[in-house]
Each structure stands twice: as structure tokens, then as C-alpha cells.
Amino acid sequence: MFNKDRWSEIIEALNANKFRTFLTAFGVFWGIFIFVVLLALTNGLKNGVMSDFGDFATNSMFMWTQGTSKPYKGLPKGRYFNYKLDDVAALKSEIPNLKYVSPRNQLGGFQGANNVIRGTKTGAFEIYGDYPEYIKQQPMDILQGRFVSYSDINSKRKVCVIGTDVIKSLYDKDEEVLGSYVKINGVNFMVVGTFKMSNSQGDNEQDANTIYIPFTTFGQAFNRGDRVGWMAITAVDGVPITSIKQQVFDLMKSRHTVAPDDDRAIGHWDLSEQFARMNGLFIILTVVGYFVGALVLMSGIIGISNIMLIVVKERTKEIGVRRALGASPWTIKGQILQESLILTILSGMVGISFSAFVIWVLNYLLDMSGPVDSFANPSVSMTVVFTALIILVVSGLLAGLIPANSATKMKPVDALRIE
Amino acid sequence: MIQIKDLHKSYHMGSNSLHVLKGINFEVKEGELVSIMGSSGSGKSTLLNILGMLDEADTGQYILDGFPIKNLNEKVAAKYRNEFLGFIFQSFNLINYKSALDNVALPLYYQNIKRKERIEKAEHYLEKVGLAQWSHHLPSELSGGQKQRVAIARALASDPKVLLADEPTGALDTKTSYEVMELIQGINDEGKTILVVTHENDIANMTKRIVNLKDGVIIDDSTVEQVRASQYV
Structure with missing residues (x-):
């Protein structure tokens, strides 16, 4: 399924309208960027406040x-x-x-x-x-x-x-x-x-x-x-x-x-009570970070889904031709899905890299200017990165699902009649 | 090669029902070159679509080279279309962001043939339609006649049992039309079974048999003296 020809098909399709591809990708890029940076900032706040506690035995x-x-x-x-x-x-x-x-x-x-x-x-x-x-x-x-x-x-x-x-x-x-x-x-x-x-x-x-x-x-x-x-x-x-x-x-x-x-x-x-209270606060902050980040990401995903629908609509006739030439519905669906998946993952990767860069700059500036109250070492764990990746893959698939279905819903004879 | 018995097809639009095909019976033997004629609304395109498995008949029997075509799911239909049939459309229907060569190779792609072999075969068929030196051009860089030749090469690429041409010369001028018909005759001479839907008499006369459709029934089915297109070119 993931052979070289499929790849070149997808790259051709994405290249066919570069500006649109870029704008679509930007939505996901921005979403994942906000997601990661938000969690990093939450983490920075947590690191800062927790270190104010010192490392006295918390219990x-x-x-x-x-x-x-x-x-x-x-x-x-x-x-x-x-x-x-x-x-x-x-x-x-x-x-x-x-x-x-x-x-x-x-x-x-x-x-x-x-x-x-x-x-x-x-x-x-x-x-x-x-x-x-x-x-x-x-x-x-x-x-x-x-x-x-x-x-x-x-x-x-x-x-x-x-x-x-x-x-x-x-x-x-x-x-x-x-x-x-x-x-x-x-x-x-x-x-x-x-x-x-x-x-x-x-x-x-x-x-x-x-x-x-x-x-x-x-x-x-x-x-x-x-x-x-x-x-x-x-x-x-x-x-x-x-x-x-x-x-x-x-x-x-x-x-x-x-x-x-x-x-x-x-x-x-009671240090442990205070500590637990702070911990609770940061768990809530992290949850809020995940929630808001995921929502921003979702609007990017919806953008992808939207654009794929338009792409499918535009290519209705082409899809009809392909089916007349012997493309099975799953081949068509697979291609649409893969297209949306690649668009999502690619832009997501760029988003993650960019947010990593921004976090690095932030850390660099913090190092330069010395300690700041209640803020230290903004960072995300690999768990967050993997979560983001999993969200990307799942949402890429979801984003492609509706367009992929609509691509094969039409009978080939009707698809061919579209001008 | 093709056997059709008592084929009916009607379209439903709201409460109206349009009976398009009212019991078609005919047979096509291997190596025939048949034209289906009729005015618009006579049901000739519907018949071709059913023959091409792009549409399904309501009742009746359709046997293609011994395979009954009935209640196929899309996956099997796609497989049959790929292996048994080659389509030539009035508007060419080439994929505009693919080169001529890649367009021809597309049916082979759906047969999961390796890229190298695909390219070889596609080059062979492009050469056959006389467009070897145009293989890397996009459809937009080709003339109408050239596009239709690419489409014919594409239809031939998977070596199908039957070629189905829906008004193959409908978008071409007379001279180019004859050139395309010459190509189609040449392919038929090599033994390929070909069905051509047309409403032009001169094109129909270049086939070996004319089936005349009117209001969903065959009113005439006769063999004709084939006019060779080469004499006009």
C-alpha cells in the first residue's frame, strides 16, 4: 500500500495546488505548535513554582x-x-x-x-x-x-x-x-x-x-x-x-x-498538603493545556478535512476515470486517507520542530537573563511529543475519512458525467 | 464475447420513472467492430455504461466472455473493468497532471504491475499510436487528436477483451476523426473487439456492423461494407 508509486501520486496531487496545500498545512502546524508550547509553558511554571518549594522532603x-x-x-x-x-x-x-x-x-x-x-x-x-x-x-x-x-x-x-x-x-x-x-x-x-x-x-x-x-x-x-x-x-x-x-x-x-x-x-x-495542593493545581493547568491545545489542533484538522472534501469534489471526474480504469474503491479511499495523513503528519512534524526551537530559544533567554520568579526550564517530555504524534495520526485519518467516503460514494457513471 | 438478453433499465427521478432500455437483445462476437447509433435519448450511452459495468441493469442478462455480470460489488467490478475493458471517452478524460506515459501506465498501476514493466508496456502502446516522442508531455501540451490517441493507448494498455468507445470522435474535427478511426480500425484488424457509440453516419460506416437504437429498443442490426478511414487521411 505504501509503495513508491503511491507516494509519487500523492506528491503530484499535493503539488498540484501548492498554495492551498501550504495554507492547509499551516492550520495543523499552528495547532500542534500551540499545543506543544502551551504544555511547555505550563511545565515551566510548574518547574518554577515547585523549585520554590525547595527539595525538602515533601512528605x-x-x-x-x-x-x-x-x-x-x-x-x-x-x-x-x-x-x-x-x-x-x-x-x-x-x-x-x-x-x-x-x-x-x-x-x-x-x-x-x-x-x-x-x-x-x-x-x-x-x-x-x-x-x-x-x-x-x-x-x-x-x-x-x-x-x-x-x-x-x-x-x-x-x-x-x-x-x-x-x-x-x-x-x-x-x-x-x-x-x-x-x-x-x-x-x-x-x-x-x-x-x-x-x-x-x-x-x-x-x-x-x-x-x-x-x-x-x-x-x-x-x-x-x-x-x-x-x-x-x-x-x-x-x-x-x-x-x-x-x-x-x-x-x-x-x-x-x-x-x-x-x-x-x-x-x-504541612508541606505535603501544600505540595499536593500545588500538584493538583498543575494537573489542572496541564489538563487545560491539553484541552486548549487539542482544540486549536482540531481546528487545523477540520481545515484539512475541509480542503480534502474540496479536493475530492474537484477531482470527482478524475476519480470516476480512475475507477473506470480499474481503481477499486479502497485504492481511492486509501489514497485520499494517505494524502490527508501525510499532510497532517508532515505539517505536524514541522510544528513540533518549530515549537522545539521556540522552547530552546526561551530556555536560552532564561539562561541569559538569570532566574525568573516562578518560571524555569519550560520543556515537554517525550510523552507529550508522542501524544501529539498519535493525535496527529488519528486526526489525519479522521480528517481523511469523510472525504474518502464521499469520493467513492458516487457511482462511477455519475462521476464521469461531471464536467 | 458479449451476450445480452432482455436488458431493461429505467431511471427514477422523484415520482417520474424513465424507461430507457426496454429489452435489448444482442450479441457481439470476438473481433467485431460494432457501432451503436441512435439519436440522443435513445439509450445508447446507457447501454454502453452497462456494458462497461459503470452502471447496472435492472433486469436482464449480461455475459462478458463467459462471466455473468450481475450484482458485482465495486471491488470486483473495478477488477473486471480493469482486466476486461478499455474505455475511450469523448472528452478523452486524461489526468491532466500526469504525463502521456503515466496516463497510459495508469491501468497497469491498478494491476499492481511493477513500475519498470509498466513503463515498458506504456511506451510500447504509445509507440503503437504514434506518440512515442510525446511521452513526457502533459495532456495540456497535446492536440485533441493526440489526446485521444493517448486515451486509446491507455485503453489498450491492460490488453482488454473489449474496447468501449463513447463518441470517440465527438470532440474532434473531421480530419482528426478519420485519423482516430483509422487507428481504431487498425486495432480491430489485429483482432480486438470494439464497440463504438456514435451518431455520425460516416463514423458508423467505418465499422463492420451498425446497431440502431431508438427509444430503448434495437430497431436495426445489420452488417455493413466497411469504409476504410485510410482513404480519407
Whole structure:
């Protein structure tokens, strides 16, 4: 069926009216172009927004304490309480579905005063007391040395891991960082590692302005004891943190004598819920992209169908002659179908190539101008390209179907009579 | 070669019914050159269309070289048309974006013959009608007589049992008409069965037998003394 003669027949037929062929093809070209670019832009928006989330383990939540809002068991409302390290141990032992429970403490922060001194240089940084698990929740690239370890925790070593911006403001160029000392709130810490956030989207500055020290050291050095500022809790894969967070709250409430229905005593931020909400939004956006793109594509396809109908009408007599010469209905139909298919696929391929080029230019411009808020790396997966191709093939066939049928509907004797 | 018994055909247009063929009986033997004559509306074109399987009779029998032609589906009809019949039309009906050679090769294409063989055969038939040097010209670059010769070459290309010519000289001047008739006579001399529909007496007289149709019945069927077209050319 797909022999050389058929091809030359089709090329002859398409060449017979070049301008019309071009205009028809343009409809499909434009349709597939919009389709692919729309999905790429959606993807770019998604990439941008998702990277704003950072690469913190998404199945996580943060949990802190707020004042109680109800009196309970003789305790007044408005009472403040703190998590302790044994709460962490209790969570780990009583709720097996929790993967990591990291207690955290913080010093300094947004627009804080200078709190770190090294020689004559000073800086205002965020100081966190952390457990070694934390690096598994918040991935970061250790550039030199190591992160906080359990032996640091156990022996309460005064060591710290510092971010790249800390190095920039406290050290001269090419100065050896590992093994040097920085003075945090008057306490000397030895630098054992440096890090940079793996996620390099826009606001990494704040992350790199950070110093990590062992949680236990933090408690002792800065008079926090075993109090826990807040916890970063990650559930095991496959169990959404949203589904088990209530267990966590209940356990905390009973351990701290908080009324079971006092929801304001425990504050939390559910990353997984937010993430799922964002994901849902982008699924909707993608569906809209597919829908709109497919509709634009469809108008192109209808153009092809239309023009094929005209072609068939114009060539009614020729088709009659061919049938008198022995062309079977299927030969005629096959040719019309193949013609529409080739027109669709060819113009579609050009459309895909052109959209790929436009996406490339877009990426190039983004690279040139640096990161843009909420937009990054517009791209489409091979799945989208294949979907587009399948749509093209199917719609090319559909576009040819009606004209092909109308081509052979007429009796040859009537077709021959047409002038 | 052709046997027709009691052939009826009527056309329905709304509530009106037009009885075009009212019981045609005739036979054509192999190698005959028959002209079908009649005024317009006599049913001669309808008869030719039925013989050509482009149209179907309502009742009656049509046997072509031993094959009964009845209730054929389009696929089989197309196959029969391709193998048994060659058509020559009044308006030539060449495909205008194909060269003379490709036009002649078209019936062979539908027989799934390989391109090389097709071209060879087509060249052979173009040479036979004296247009070998015009093989790569488009129909628009040929004169009326040349176009009809290409059409005759095309009709011959699949080596059919019967040639059906519907007013083959209707669009040509007298001189060219005679040239085309000379060609048709030559082909008949080689043994091909040919049916020619015409309303011109001089053309009819160049065949060997004249069938006269009037109002859907054969009123006269007689052999005639063939006038050779070559004497006029």
C-alpha cells in the first residue's frame, strides 16, 4: 500500500495546488505548535513554582507549640509549654510510620543582629541546632568536610557546618576553612564542614547564610537544655504525613496535658498538603493545556478535512476515470486517507520542530537573563511529543475519512458525467 | 464475447420513472467492430455504461466472455473493468497532471504491475499510436487528436477483451476523426473487439456492423461494407 508509486501520486496531487496545500498545512502546524508550547509553558511554571518549594522532603510537616487555648486538668488556658527531647523519642517509638523526627532550635534569623565573630570580621547568621537526620529531610551539598554526626551529638562537640555565604563574609579568599574557629554568641565552634543547598533556585542566599551545630551542643551552649524549638517530621514513603499527623498531635497533647480538643496548642505547617495542593493545581493547568491545545489542533484538522472534501469534489471526474480504469474503491479511499495523513503528519512534524526551537530559544533567554520568579526550564517530555504524534495520526485519518467516503460514494457513471 | 438478453433499465427521478432500455437483445462476437447509433435519448450511452459495468441493469442478462455480470460489488467490478475493458471517452478524460506515459501506465498501476514493466508496456502502446516522442508531455501540451490517441493507448494498455468507445470522435474535427478511426480500425484488424457509440453516419460506416437504437429498443442490426478511414487521411 505504501509503495513508491503511491507516494509519487500523492506528491503530484499535493503539488498540484501548492498554495492551498501550504495554507492547509499551516492550520495543523499552528495547532500542534500551540499545543506543544502551551504544555511547555505550563511545565515551566510548574518547574518554577515547585523549585520554590525547595527539595525538602515533601512528605513532611513542621510542628511547634503555641499557647494552650483551653483549661485542662486544672491547668489554665494560655499556658506555654515546650517539646523536649523525650517527646522525640516517644514519637519515634510509638508511631512507627514516621521516617525522620528532627528536633530543631534556632538562634538569630531574619535581620538579626551580628552574632558570629571571627577575628575582626562579624556577621549575622542563622544558627540551627540539628540532628544528623536533618540532611536527609533537607538535602544539601556538603562541599568540604562533613555534616553533624551522632558522635558530635553524643559528646556535645562544639563543631559547626557553615554555608557558602558565611565563608564569604568571615574568611579571606583561599583561606583554609576546615579546622578554623568561629565564635557564635561568644562560644567558639570548630568548622568541620561547608555546604551549599542543592536547590539553586533564586532564594538560596538565605539558606547559605546558615550555620548548623549539633542539637545537644546548642542546648548546652545557649541554655536551651533539652527543650525543642520545633520538629521537622517526615513520614515513611507511601504514608502521607497528612494522614498520620493527628496521631502525632494526640500523642503530644497527652504528654503535655493539653485538652484533646485544643487544636490551637500545637502549630504545624504541612508541606505535603501544600505540595499536593500545588500538584493538583498543575494537573489542572496541564489538563487545560491539553484541552486548549487539542482544540486549536482540531481546528487545523477540520481545515484539512475541509480542503480534502474540496479536493475530492474537484477531482470527482478524475476519480470516476480512475475507477473506470480499474481503481477499486479502497485504492481511492486509501489514497485520499494517505494524502490527508501525510499532510497532517508532515505539517505536524514541522510544528513540533518549530515549537522545539521556540522552547530552546526561551530556555536560552532564561539562561541569559538569570532566574525568573516562578518560571524555569519550560520543556515537554517525550510523552507529550508522542501524544501529539498519535493525535496527529488519528486526526489525519479522521480528517481523511469523510472525504474518502464521499469520493467513492458516487457511482462511477455519475462521476464521469461531471464536467 | 458479449451476450445480452432482455436488458431493461429505467431511471427514477422523484415520482417520474424513465424507461430507457426496454429489452435489448444482442450479441457481439470476438473481433467485431460494432457501432451503436441512435439519436440522443435513445439509450445508447446507457447501454454502453452497462456494458462497461459503470452502471447496472435492472433486469436482464449480461455475459462478458463467459462471466455473468450481475450484482458485482465495486471491488470486483473495478477488477473486471480493469482486466476486461478499455474505455475511450469523448472528452478523452486524461489526468491532466500526469504525463502521456503515466496516463497510459495508469491501468497497469491498478494491476499492481511493477513500475519498470509498466513503463515498458506504456511506451510500447504509445509507440503503437504514434506518440512515442510525446511521452513526457502533459495532456495540456497535446492536440485533441493526440489526446485521444493517448486515451486509446491507455485503453489498450491492460490488453482488454473489449474496447468501449463513447463518441470517440465527438470532440474532434473531421480530419482528426478519420485519423482516430483509422487507428481504431487498425486495432480491430489485429483482432480486438470494439464497440463504438456514435451518431455520425460516416463514423458508423467505418465499422463492420451498425446497431440502431431508438427509444430503448434495437430497431436495426445489420452488417455493413466497411469504409476504410485510410482513404480519407
